[in-house]
Amino acid sequence: MRDALTLYTHPMSRGRIARWMIEETGLPYDGVILDFNTSMKSPDYLAINPMGKVPALVHGDMVITENAAICMHLADLVPHKHFAPEVGSALRGSYYRWMLFLAGPLEAYMTAKFSGHFAPGFSAGYGSDGEVLDVLEGAVSQGPHIVGDRFTTVDLYTAAFLGYYMRIKALEPRPAFERFVEIHQSRPAAIRANEIDNALVQAHPHPMMVASTSHAEH
Numbered sequence: 001m002r003d004a005l006t007l008y009t010h011p012m013s014r015g016r017i018a019r020w021m022i023e024e025t026g027l028p029y030d031g032v033i034l035d036f037n038t039s040m041k042s043p044d045y046l047a048i049n050p051m052g053k054v055p056a057l058v059h060g061d062m063v064i065t066e067n068a069a070i071c072m073h074l075a076d077l078v079p080h081k082h083f084a085p086e087v088g089s090a091l092r093g094s095y096y097r098w099m100l101f102l103a104g105p106l107e108a109y110m111t112a113k114f115s116g117h118f119a120p121g122f123s124a125g126y127g128s129d130g131e132v133l134d135v136l137e138g139a140v141s142q143g144p145h146i147v148g149d150r151f152t153t154v155d156l157y158t159a160a161f162l163g164y165y166m167r168i169k170a171l172e173p174r175p176a177f178e179r180f181v182e183i184h185q186s187r188p189a190a191i192r193a194n195e196i197d198n199a200l201v202q203a204h205p206h207p208m209m210v211a212s213t214s215h216a217e218h
């Protein structure tokens with residue numbers, strides 16, 4: 001029997017990215033909802049993720065944190081679904097490139113933008129003047145898939161990431177971003193994941209947000 005999978009998340013968090021991915025795999029899993037500032041900072045959870053953040057995935061007795069790592073790991077568990085290009089192929093290199101581009105420069109840029117404090121473009125991975133967004137816009141404008149000609153975890157992570165930041169109004173919508181999100185968020189697993197989290201929002205409100213929309217999250 002496969003080692004058990006447990007997803008620790010909150011319905012108004014970036015844990016929605018991991019939820020969508022785990023729903024894509026079709027693998028059975030347990031979802032554990034943690035609340036901000038309370039159970040997310042409990043000794044029991046800090047023993048799992050010392051950052052006290054969601055999402056985290058426990059697979060057997062192994063902990064995986066960081067959305068990008070969780071998504072790539074889940075893709076590897078279902079190789080027949082081809083969510084990740086073959087190891088060693090050129091496409092695999094491109095897959096790593098974009099996953100890490102989002103997890104690194106783009107996430108750092110969004111955090112800097114939110115706080116209003118940007119590092120000098122010369123040393124910051126995200127460059128200057130929103131270059132990182134222009135580059136991503138170029139990537140999502142080329143077609144429905146960023147890597148190769150089929151849906152991969154890069155498409156999921158990008159669509160979930162852009163959708164998340166546009167919904168919380170931290171990112172100004174661009175037509176190319178909206179189009180890309182719309183294409184991929186109509187996948188049955190994305191719809192299912194949203195329904196699961198939407199149903200949990202009322203019981204697990206975000207301390208800093210009013211849960212008003214069907215896609216509310218933080």
Ligand SMILES: N[C@@H](CCC(=O)N[C@@H](CS)C(=O)NCC(=O)O)C(=O)O
Nearest residue numbers: 013014052053054055066067068218
């Ligand atoms: N880079 C992380 C970000 C995780 C993160 O910051 N999660 C936020 C929610 S969106 C969180 O758990 N915040 C609670 C806290 O820091 O107390 C990832 O992509 O998994």
